[in-house]
Amino acid sequence: MRKQGQPLTEELWQAIVGNNATYDNRFIYAVQSTGIFCRPSCKSRPPKRGHVRIFANAEEALSANFRPCKRCKPAHGQLPDAEWVEQITGYMDVHYREKLTLDILAEMCHGSPYHLHRTFKRIKGVTPALYLQQRRLNTATKYLRTTDKAISEIAETVGIGSTSYFITLFKKATGQTPSEYRECVNRTGGTLS
Secondary structure (H helix, E strand, O other): OOOOOOOOOOHHHHHOOOOOHHHHOOOEEOOOOOOOEEOOOOOOOOOOHHEEEEOOHHHHHHHHOOOOOOOOOOOOOOOHHHHHHHHHHHHHHHHHHOOOHHHHHHOOOOHHHHHHHHHHHHHHHHOHHHHHHHHHHHHHHHHHHHHHOOOHHHHHHHHOOOOOHHHHHHHHOOOOOHHHHHHHHHHHOOOOO
């Protein structure tokens, strides 16, 4: 699975989970599920061991298409805000079905919740919560057009646990309930967008 980098030994793993600063100049670790690389001393939540790749330095991690952590700044610089927001957006696009709070996003994308919210809104023009809601509703719209899934099943599939809340959000966004939308799509042969 590790095509580049060094083997993840027990010693290096313990340095990561123990946030051991004495290892900071010895290696960099990257997390495949987030695309971010960190110093061993980074105070972010420990990754799953199977997602970790070890590199000698930041340049190796960068060349393997990982991005530096906003929290520990392993590349001796800060990731540009637009790239960081794209990283956050990418994470939400993949994990939109899960419960995602500002705290969870900040933890996964290595920043503070306040800074993440402010930066995301400045770059995208919407808050992370609104982006996530739009992502979920766009996916629900696709399911309504292309499947016969029950409304409750679609709500759950897109990460909205409450069917009534889903219906309320959908109607607020589109002017129709999910059932009305589906009926209209069926009547017009699926040409609604």
